[in-house]
Amino acid sequence: MTNADIVDILEQTTKLLELHNDDPFKIRSYQSTAFNLDKLTEDITELPATELVKLPGIGKSMANKIREIIDTGHLNELDTLLSQTPEGVLDMFRIKGIGPKKIRTIWHELGIENLRDLQLACENGQIATLKGFGASTQEKILSSLEFLQSQSGKIRMDKADALAGVLRDAIAPQVDRVEISGQVRRKAQEVDTIQLLIGTSQLRATMNALNTIPFLHQHAAESSPFAWRGSMDGTEVAIELLLYPANQLDRQLFIHTAAEAHLKQAGQAGQTLLQAAMSGDDTTETAIYDRAGLPYIVPEMREDAFAFRWSAYHQADELVTWDDLRGTLHNHSTWSDGKHTLGQMADATRELGLSYFGIADHSQTAAYANGLKPQQVREQHADIDRLNEQYGPDFQILKGIESDILGDGSLDYETDTLALFDYVVASVHQNLNMAIDKATARLIKAIENPYTTILGHPTGRLLLARAGYPIDHKAVIDACAAHHVIIEINASPYRLDIDWRWIDYAMQQGVMLSINPDAHSTTGLLDMHYGIAIGRKGGLTRKMTFNALTLPEMKAWLADRKQRKGIELPANSR
């Protein structure tokens, strides 16, 4: 039981209390307790009820509930609420654009208790007739349902990575060799099958051993003597474990890592990669590409023919790696909605061996996230100056902000405040369902703003949960090129935005990309690993990676850009 588990249970209780029309102020109390616990860095599970009541917004009752969760793993109240709610109604919470109140209306007014019936009710126009609903809401529900259907059975790369690791560790003691292959090895941002290859000469014994692993459940109908297929506790994703003789494993690892479209590629030798993998004795991956007469492609890029178009003017060793990173630019602290202080975040960054920590807390419009008012910006900068004096020249905190892009494309500070920052990450956080023309124009206006340095998470998508607003990617990237704006690869595994398929186009237009963790805690900094993986998949070179610039290079770049944009540097600037 961790802080996050407790927060999850409280948040779910909040939603269900709202669904069941409980007292709004009681609900608020649960909500704020969850909110406050989420920000806590100390381990709540160690605190007795007498200590819990000292936390803001937590009284005797909430303290006891928190202890109940810690001690039993359950909250009685939540279990009761769950027992009173059909599972299909719970599923409705995944639909974007409707919340507890509207779900309650759908459930109680129309008696709808599952997503299928909800879809039918949308299709025959029933939803639009409900009080508080209209044709637009009905349309939104329908498109959200379609999106959810298209995403079912998939999980994000971070979860897939972790599950594949658990599987490998459970299988390893039982077999000669086990390797993670497929989408996970290819660093796909979404995974529908976790695949591992097992090297063994004892088919039946290995199958039996696999079936002794308690959290695995074989689906016999889909399996064969050479392939274990089934599921794993705690996830809907498919599990596939393929058995091969040990001497075939390298060859098969190559074949099962690459997507089919990649294997079909043929090189000068006239062989496809698949043919090259199946023939010949040397089964190292470089040898297979050699035999096919094709350049070596890293596992991340083995999706389709793009990798070979890319190799026409790049080498694999130009791809960015973690070791190329010199700093990090999009991060939050306790000044807005982060968990750790500015000093803790900067220290953690320095411990990673990086030489600059860019703070980009939320701006004033983001009231929900404690966005900084102009006065607080000045106070934070005084804090940074103080810390920077302690750090000395080899490590520095850079003064950034994540400024909200308002509905009309303007940034949410006056220019006298914007001029105080070393750089500005401009991001959309509200008004997320614009049509493509309006959304594109909005972003371009923000890009044209001389204070915008980096365009943050360009589409606002949340993988598997929200499609994001549609934008004309080429127009946005071209605008970034024209105005010397960097594009963020938001490295949070929930976002991975801009999509990797646009990285090469951006590079071709001369637009640099910044691998930004959007870290809200010290561990969040490590999300840059996902950004690296997805950047490499898109062909991102170290040369075009903005935060691969050294500290002196970064400072010079930012100062030079300000000068070119005619922005007056503050009097006390370095």
Add this chain to the structure above:
DNA sequence: GCCGTTTTCGGCCCGACTGTTTTCAGTCG
């Protein structure tokens, strides 16, 4: 459910935006 008393009740309350209204409830980040 929490909080703070002019102390055991009554007030509490992110703000922008949308879509639904015809003044505002619901949702979102």
